[in-house]
Amino acid sequence: MAQLKRTLLGGFAPLLLSGMLAAQVTTAAVAGEHDKHAKSYAHFNKDGDLLTPRNYREWIFVGAPVTPKDMNDGNPAFPEFHNVYIDPVSFAHWKKTGKFRDGTIIVKELVSVGTKESASGNGYFQGEFLGIAATVKDSKRFADSHNNWAYFGFESYESKSGAKQPEEACNVCHKDNAAEDNVFTQHYPVLRAAKPGK
Ligand code: HEC
Structure with missing residues (x-):
């Protein structure tokens, strides 16, 4: 059986590899000239x-902002860690441009504080996934939404x-407080570092 597995893997590895290379080439191509029109990850x-x-x-x-329960009267609006991801084509x-393209999707995944101490010291360590929230920029679909x-x-x-x-439930706070185009880039060092022309 072990022998069979090795043979199978040996047989598939080159195929897998060439698949991965092809995927990389495709990503590079979409990230280039025509990324404005590249397909959105939002469906x-x-x-x-x-x-x-x-x-x-x-x-x-x-980035991973954290609004722990013990600093927010036990009830933060979005508990507790917020792991934030942007789709790769929009990144x-x-x-390249320092702008969020039409079709950008940003997901924040909520994660509980698991423990407050570990071998490294006292702090906030991620526990379990709790749920997600998301935002999408689209000038046609959301022509009436701010930005x-x-x-x-x-x-x-x-x-x-x-x-x-509803616009008042989310967009208003983002519009009033986020550093750039509704997005809280002030809390995302990865986006700040990647922005061109700094
Ligand atoms: C009172 C202000 C406020 C309201 C209301 C609010 N947010 Fe946010 N949101 C923030 C802040 C501050 C961040 C960044 C820091 C953080 O996650 O704590 C953020 C980050 C986000 C992000 C990550 C991308 C980004 O723009 O930075 C998403 C997605 C998001 N919020 C979705 C929502 C949704 C969905 C709602 C409505 C149900 C909502 N937010 C309502 C303040 C707000």
Whole structure:
């Protein structure tokens, strides 16, 4: 059996490798000249709800704000860690232009504080996944939203889709407080470092 597995793997490895190379070439190509028109990672159902993003943990990780319960009267608006990811094509566009393209999707995944001490010292260490929220920029679909960003809430990670939230529930705070085009880049060192022309 072990022998068979090795043979199978040996047989498939070159195939896998060439697949990966092809994928890299494709990514490089979309990230180039035509990324403005490249397909969005945001998908919608016919009611306009955002289909729950699935592979965002493999996108670009831009930061992890944390609003722990013990610093927010036990009840932060978004508990507790917020792991924030941007889709890779929009990140490439940001790197090149310093702008969020039409079709940008940013997911924040909520994670509990697991423990407050570890071998490294006292602090906040991530525990379990709690759910997600997301935002999408689209000048056609969300022509009426401030800066064309729409915000989506999801009942749980298992939900098929999430509903667009009212402008006052989300966009207003982002519009008033976020550093750049509704996005809290002041909390995302990865985006600041990648921005051109600093
Ligand atoms: C009172 C202000 C406020 C409100 C209301 C608010 N947010 Fe945010 N949001 C923030 C802040 C501050 C950050 C960045 C720091 C953090 O995550 O704590 C953020 C970050 C985000 C991010 C990551 C991308 C970004 O723009 O920085 C998403 C996605 C998001 N919020 C979704 C939502 C959704 C969905 C709603 C409405 C249900 C909402 N937010 C309502 C303040 C707010």
